[in-house]
Amino acid sequence: MxxxxxxxxxxxxxxxxxxxxxxxxKVPHAVELAALKPVLPVLLSYVLSFIYVGIYWNNHxxxxxxxxxxxxxxxxxxxHLLFWLSLFPFTTAWMGENHLAAIPxxxxxxxxxxAAIAYYVLERAIIAKQGRESLLALAVGKDWKAKISLVxxxxxxxxxxxxxxxxxALYLFAALLWLIPDPRIEKALKKRQ
Amino acid sequence: MxxxxxxxxxxxxxxxxxxxxxxxxKVPHAVELAALKPVLPVLLSYVLSFIYVGIYWNNHxxxxxxxxxxxxxxxxxxxHLLFWLSLFPFTTAWMGENHLAAIPxxxxxxxxxxAAIAYYVLERAIIAKQGRESLLALAVGKDWKAKISLVxxxxxxxxxxxxxxxxxALYLFAALLWLIPDPRIEKALKKRQ
Amino acid sequence: MxxxxxxxxxxxxxxxxxxxxxxxxKVPHAVELAALKPVLPVLLSYVLSFIYVGIYWNNHxxxxxxxxxxxxxxxxxxxHLLFWLSLFPFTTAWMGENHLAAIPxxxxxxxxxxAAIAYYVLERAIIAKQGRESLLALAVGKDWKAKISLVxxxxxxxxxxxxxxxxxALYLFAALLWLIPDPRIEKALKKRQ
Amino acid sequence: MxxxxxxxxxxxxxxxxxxxxxxxxKVPHAVELAALKPVLPVLLSYVLSFIYVGIYWNNHxxxxxxxxxxxxxxxxxxxHLLFWLSLFPFTTAWMGENHLAAIPxxxxxxxxxxAAIAYYVLERAIIAKQGRESLLALAVGKDWKAKISLVxxxxxxxxxxxxxxxxxALYLFAALLWLIPDPRIEKALKKRQ
Numbered sequence: 001m002x003x004x005x006x007x008x009x010x011x012x013x014x015x016x017x018x019x020x021x022x023x024x025x026k027v028p029h030a031v032e033l034a035a036l037k038p039v040l041p042v043l044l045s046y047v048l049s050f051i052y053v054g055i056y057w058n059n060h061x062x063x064x065x066x067x068x069x070x071x072x073x074x075x076x077x078x079x080h081l082l083f084w085l086s087l088f089p090f091t092t093a094w095m096g097e098n099h100l101a102a103i104p105x106x107x108x109x110x111x112x113x114x115a116a117i118a119y120y121v122l123e124r125a126i127i128a129k130q131g132r133e134s135l136l137a138l139a140v141g142k143d144w145k146a147k148i149s150l151v152x153x154x155x156x157x158x159x160x161x162x163x164x165x166x167x168x169a170l171y172l173f174a175a176l177l178w179l180i181p182d183p184r185i186e187k188a189l190k191k192r193q
Numbered sequence: 194m195x196x197x198x199x200x201x202x203x204x205x206x207x208x209x210x211x212x213x214x215x216x217x218x219k220v221p222h223a224v225e226l227a228a229l230k231p232v233l234p235v236l237l238s239y240v241l242s243f244i245y246v247g248i249y250w251n252n253h254x255x256x257x258x259x260x261x262x263x264x265x266x267x268x269x270x271x272x273h274l275l276f277w278l279s280l281f282p283f284t285t286a287w288m289g290e291n292h293l294a295a296i297p298x299x300x301x302x303x304x305x306x307x308a309a310i311a312y313y314v315l316e317r318a319i320i321a322k323q324g325r326e327s328l329l330a331l332a333v334g335k336d337w338k339a340k341i342s343l344v345x346x347x348x349x350x351x352x353x354x355x356x357x358x359x360x361x362a363l364y365l366f367a368a369l370l371w372l373i374p375d376p377r378i379e380k381a382l383k384k385r386q
Numbered sequence: 387m388x389x390x391x392x393x394x395x396x397x398x399x400x401x402x403x404x405x406x407x408x409x410x411x412k413v414p415h416a417v418e419l420a421a422l423k424p425v426l427p428v429l430l431s432y433v434l435s436f437i438y439v440g441i442y443w444n445n446h447x448x449x450x451x452x453x454x455x456x457x458x459x460x461x462x463x464x465x466h467l468l469f470w471l472s473l474f475p476f477t478t479a480w481m482g483e484n485h486l487a488a489i490p491x492x493x494x495x496x497x498x499x500x501a502a503i504a505y506y507v508l509e510r511a512i513i514a515k516q517g518r519e520s521l522l523a524l525a526v527g528k529d530w531k532a533k534i535s536l537v538x539x540x541x542x543x544x545x546x547x548x549x550x551x552x553x554x555a556l557y558l559f560a561a562l563l564w565l566i567p568d569p570r571i572e573k574a575l576k577k578r579q
Numbered sequence: 580m581x582x583x584x585x586x587x588x589x590x591x592x593x594x595x596x597x598x599x600x601x602x603x604x605k606v607p608h609a610v611e612l613a614a615l616k617p618v619l620p621v622l623l624s625y626v627l628s629f630i631y632v633g634i635y636w637n638n639h640x641x642x643x644x645x646x647x648x649x650x651x652x653x654x655x656x657x658x659h660l661l662f663w664l665s666l667f668p669f670t671t672a673w674m675g676e677n678h679l680a681a682i683p684x685x686x687x688x689x690x691x692x693x694a695a696i697a698y699y700v701l702e703r704a705i706i707a708k709q710g711r712e713s714l715l716a717l718a719v720g721k722d723w724k725a726k727i728s729l730v731x732x733x734x735x736x737x738x739x740x741x742x743x744x745x746x747x748a749l750y751l752f753a754a755l756l757w758l759i760p761d762p763r764i765e766k767a768l769k770k771r772q
Contacts, residue, residue, distance in 0.1 A: 005200060005254055007584060012208030012398075015591030020216065022665050023599065027672045031680035050665075054658040058651075061584055072251075076372065079247040086215050086243075093220040101224035179655065198393060198447055205401030205591075213409065265444075269565065272440040279408050279436075286413040294417035391586060391640055398594030406602065458637075462758065465633040472601050472629075479606045487610035 003064050006078060010060060013082045017089060018053040021046050024093035045096035045108075048171060049088050052112070055178040056085060059119065067126050077125040081118040087111050100164040109157040109167060112174075116150050149174040196257050199271060203253060206275045210282060211246040214239050217286035238289035238301075241364060242281050245305070248371040249278055252312065260319050270318040274311040280304050293357040302350040302360060305367075309343050342367040389450050392464060396446060399468045403475060404439040407432050410479035431482035431494075434557060435474050438498070441564040442471060445505065453512050463511040467504040473497050486550040495543040495553060498560075502536050535560040582643050585657060589639060592661045596668060597632040600625050603672035624675035624687075627750060628667050631691070634757040635664060638698070646705050656704040660697040666690050679743040688736040688746060691753075695729050728753040 025042055028035035060081075067074075091111045094104040123143075152174040160167035218235055221228035253274075260267075284304045287297040316336075345367040353360035411428055414421035446467075453460075477497045481490040509529075538560040546553035604621055607614035639660075646653075670690045673683040702722075731753040739746035 005204065008201060008587060009204045009208055009250060011584065011588045012205050012591055013212055015588055016209055016212040016595055018661075019592055019595040019599065019665055020212065022668060023216075023602070024220070025666075025669045027603070027669060027676060029676075031673075031677045031682050033682055035682075036686075047662075050658075050662055054655070057588060058654055061654075075251055075254075076247070079243075082211075083240075083243055086212055087218075089215060090218045090220060094224075097220060097222075098224045103224050103226055103228075107229075198397065201394060202397045202401055202443060205398055206405055209402055209405040213405065216409070217413070268444055268447075269440070272436075275404075276433075276436055279405055280411075282408060283411045283413060287417075290413060290415075291417045296417050296419055296421075300422075391590065394587060395590045395594055395636060398591055399598055402595055402598040406598065409602075410606070461637055461640075462633070465629075468597075469626075469629055472598055473604075475601060476604045476606060483606060483608075484610045489610050489612055493615075 003067055003070050006070050006075065007060075007064050010078060010082060011057070014053055014057045014060070014085065017085055018050060018057075021049055021053075021089045021092055024089065024096065041099050042093065042096035045092045045100075048168070048175065049092040051175045051179070053085065053088060055175060056081075056115070056119070059178070063123065063126065067130070069129065071125075071129050074122070074125050074129060077118070077122040081115065081122050084111060084115040084118050088115075100168055102161045102164055105164040105167050106157045106160040109153050109160065109171065112153045112171065113150065113157075116146065116153065120146060145177055149177060196260055196263050199263050199268065200253075200257050203271060203275060204250070207246055207250045207253070207278065210278055211243060211250075214242055214246075214282045214285055217282065217289065234292045235286065235289035238285045238293075241361070241368065242285040244368045244372070246278065246281060248368060249274075249308070249312070252371070256316065256319065260323070262322065264318075264322050267315070267318045267322060270311070270315040274308065274315050277304060277308040277311050281308075293361055295354045295357055298357040298360050299350045299353040302346050302353065302364065305346045305364065306343065306350070309339065309346065313339060338370055342370060389453055389456050392456050392461065393446075393450050396464060396468060397443070400439055400443045400446070400471065403471055404436060404443075407435055407475045407478055410475065410482065427485050428479065428482035431478045431486075434554070434561065435478040437561045437565070439471065439474060441561060442467075442501070442505070445564070449509065449512065453516070455515065457511075457515050460508070460511050460515060463504070463508040467501065467508050470497060470501040470504050474501075486554055488547045488550055491550040491553050492543045492546040495539050495546065495557065498539045498557065499536065499543070502532065502539065506532060531563055535563060582646055582649050585649050585654065586639075586643050589657060589661060590636070593632055593636045593639070593664065596664055597629060597636075600628055600632075600668045600671055603668065603675065620678050621672065621675035624671045624679075627747070627754065628671040630754045630758070632664065632667060634754060635660075635694070635698070638757070642702065642705065646709070648708065650704075650708050653701070653704045653708060656697070656701040660694065660701050663690060663694040663697050667694075679747055681740045681743055684743040684746050685736045685739040688732050688739065688750065691732045691750065692729065692736070695725065695732065699725060724756055728756060 025039055025046065028039060088111065091104065091108040095101075095108045098104050152170045156167040156170040159170065218232055218239065221232060281304065284297065284301040288294075288301045291297050345363045349360040349363040352363065411425055411432065414425060474497065477490070477494040481487075481494045484490050538556045542553040542556040545556065604618055604625065607618060667690065670683070670687040674680075674687045677683050731749045735746040735749040738749065
């Protein structure tokens with residue numbers, strides 16, 4: 001089974017997730033600039049989640065570039081990842097509309113953790129299919145970014161009850177980590193050519 | 194006529210169906226954990242429907258891998274299937290928001306029955322076009338999974354009035370049946386190579 | 387310029403149009419079967435519009451199979467068609483929620499007329515680019531279906547004020563006309579091979 | 580890295596943006612023609628934004644036709660553009676629902692400015708990757724359209740406080756500028772062949 005249709009379907013789901021979050025930006029009835037004030041925290045959490053969905057799309061893109069064949073297990077590992085990502089609009093809106101209250105901010109982190117685990121499971125499912133000597137297995141290597149992110153999310157969840165600003169800063173910091181382009185897979189691809 | 198555009202359109206529709214269901218998870222106004230309690234049954238019915246749309250996407254994917262040409266009849270059989278699947282967000286929300294009340298749970302089963310029939314009609318339309326000796330006709334064979342699922346749905350509809358938990362358990366059990374990867378078409382494909 | 391991306395974008399827009407109409411099926415709060423009664427006219431108008439979007443997708447698919455190159459004019463003629471089709475969810479919901487009241491039913495017809503004109507303009511733009519001796523020009527021929535549909539819509543608009551049931555019957559009849567597979571383009575394609 | 584998946588994802592996001600704006604056309608409860616009156620300014624701002632998203636899709640399409648390889652920087656420049664475009668439904672609805680009040684009209688222009696800058700950044704990122712002697716660098720040339728549009732948006736923002744009709748007329752005029760097909764890239768492509 002080729003990866004094209006799996007990629008097309010995932011692209012569709014990610015495109016919808018990233019776009020419907022904007023529906024939570026409720027259009028204000030007033031027309032003063034002050035009317036945008038309650039929209040602002042929702043906008044900020046939208047920006048954070050937009051970056052996260054962008055990162056996942058980006059990594060997903062990289063992952064399937066070094067994947068050639070899809071098994072039933074990979075299909076379901078992929079759907080499992082999409083499931084947790086599909087909860088982003090909900091947790092984003094809950095956190096944003098309540099000005100980063102402790103529990104919504106912790107739940108936001110919980111969904112980040114689950115998505116990170118789901119991504120890890122997907123990566124392992126692909127490596128299991130391709131063999132430990134495959135391009136992907138070599139490229140992923142020790143995957144320190146994924147590990148640090150997970151530690152940051154896990155730290156942010158209890159910290160949300162101390163200060164939700166610290167938790168949000170950790171989410172943002174983990175996102176910025178990923179914005180640094182990942183040279184591992186690109187390098188491995190170049191070597192192959 | 195090639196199958197590419199039909200697949201792309203179906204992928205789009207399925208991606209939207211699977212994602213807009215999440216819009217029914219109404220963002221709570223309160224910020225305690227207890228505020229998630231009314232969301233929980235909606236989330237559970239969302240998980241069930243997510244699995245079902247995933248199964249249909251998966252099977253659709255397999256089906257069109259062994260299909261080479263599309264006729265007008267196949268196009269409309271496909272749209273007919275998408276129509277019933279597009280009712281999933283409605284029945285999922287109705288069932289979830291009412292804590293699995295009898296009638297919404299039965300209607301949920303009714304839409305599952307109609308989608309199963311539509312899938313069967315689509316399969317037959319493709320076989321009719323390709324001939325009874327085709328790869329698909331051989332691969333599908335007696336199709337016991339489809340038959341058992343249909344029996345389970347039909348049993349669940351009246352049972353929803355006895356206990357909607359029994360009905361839901363049957364829906365879940367039928368879904369899990371499909372999660373077991375279907376070796377028939379994959380086998381047939383391997384033989385051809 | 388190739389047609390692939392134009393087709394992919396149109397598929398996306400049509401997939402979203404056909405699916406977001408279902409969001410107008412408001413989930414009832416009650417759990418009796420009677421609670422579905424107000425949903426029924428919305429469901430019926432949804433079915434009608436689902437068929438129409440299906441027809442447009444189908445015809446669009448045929449149209450671009452015999453189109454090889456896209457000009458700026460064709461791009462905008464295509465967007466113009468998508469614009470009118472994007473109003474379907476609005477007119478469908480307005481007609482459905484008001485049990486086929488005269489004015490919403492007439493407006494529904496007006497949007498059908500505009501979409502039909504936009505389709506005609508798109509067809510002409512493609513023929514203008516390809517030349518009057520092209521495959522499409524020969525295939526389309528006198529295009530009686532498009533002409534009859536237009537007459538039916540134009541008749542239905544004033545008739546909506548007499549009886550909106552007559553108007554709806556005309557919309558449905560015009561839709562059924564298109565369900566009959568169109569052998570013209572398929573024939574022309576076969577001849578070429 | 581190939582451009583196909585980036586184009587598919589962008590097509591998906593643009594298709595959703597252009598379509599969900601229609602959800603802001605709130606279905607009226609009354610059935611007289613007068614009930615459409617409050618919908619009219621929302622419809623007009625929808626038309627304007629529909630044209631803008633169409634222009635961006637069109638230009639995006641042209642841009643990636645002369646792009647062969649995608650780097651991490653281009654991916655993020657593209658997501659940055661999609662972010663600003665994703666705010667169109669919000670600003671469109673706010674402007675439309677308030678009959679072009681001054682501040683929503685100015686904010687609409689602000690998002691147009693940010694989208695124009697994001698497009699410019701994306702263009703530069705691609706040229707930086709391809710070299711100043713590349714096809715795109717030559718085709719884009721002095722890019723007077725982009726410069727005039729930016730001037731028009733920047734003029735419209737303060738003018739919205741004088742008369743929001745002047746501001747809207749400038750937005751419309753800038754859009755019409757882009758409707759004139761851009762012969763630069765098409766010419767450059769022809770020369771290459």
